[in-house]
Amino acid sequence: SYELTQAPSVSVSPGQTARITCSGDALPKKYAYWYQQKSGQAPVLVIYEDSKRPSGIPERFSGSSSGTMATLTISGAQVEDEADYYCYSTDNSDRVFGGGTKLTVL
């Protein structure tokens, strides 16, 4: 079955750029989506179709995809961005989330 691989954790200081990656063999031909989940809350879509930002999501959130890797970039990360981030994509009949990356901003 298809798998998406994420690093378990990323840590940055406030104001720095955080990059969270997601690797998967089908990413060259399938969109990546990114979700933010703060403690005790439901996930929120922050990037769709590799690089599009839903309304209401701050401009510091951006996405890109190249080859088998998709990247979520938070430019000038803020303390309130501390959360778990999950990528999501598909391959044929498989629909999967990555294992999640815990972003610490301190």
Place this chain on the structure above:
Amino acid sequence: EVQLVESGGGLVQPGGSLRLSCEASGFIFSTYWMTWVRQAPGKGLEWVANIKDDGSEKHYVDSVKGRFTISRDNVKNSLYLQMDSLRAEDTAVYYCTSGYCTTDRCYSSPDHWGQGALVTVSS
């Protein structure tokens, strides 16, 4: 404003059944794919099942095939998940999610999420 409200969670014994419901509002429910996603305590997100706008297509993760059934009622703007033969490993918060549409096509990828319903399978 899109709202998805789950109900029907609770404690059930192994081998038992439970039916989750999700009431949708704020969008044209009959236009969108709908998906159930779950999250075991302290774990990551797991895609469970989805259903096409008109109910003509349904897909399941292997671990629930033959035990769970997804359905929808486009008159009642509601999504359901019938869960039978429940196991301890089905213990999780179950989220109801909606897909989205562009000018070209509609996608099942989760856009809006409900707050979740906790299902605990334990004796």
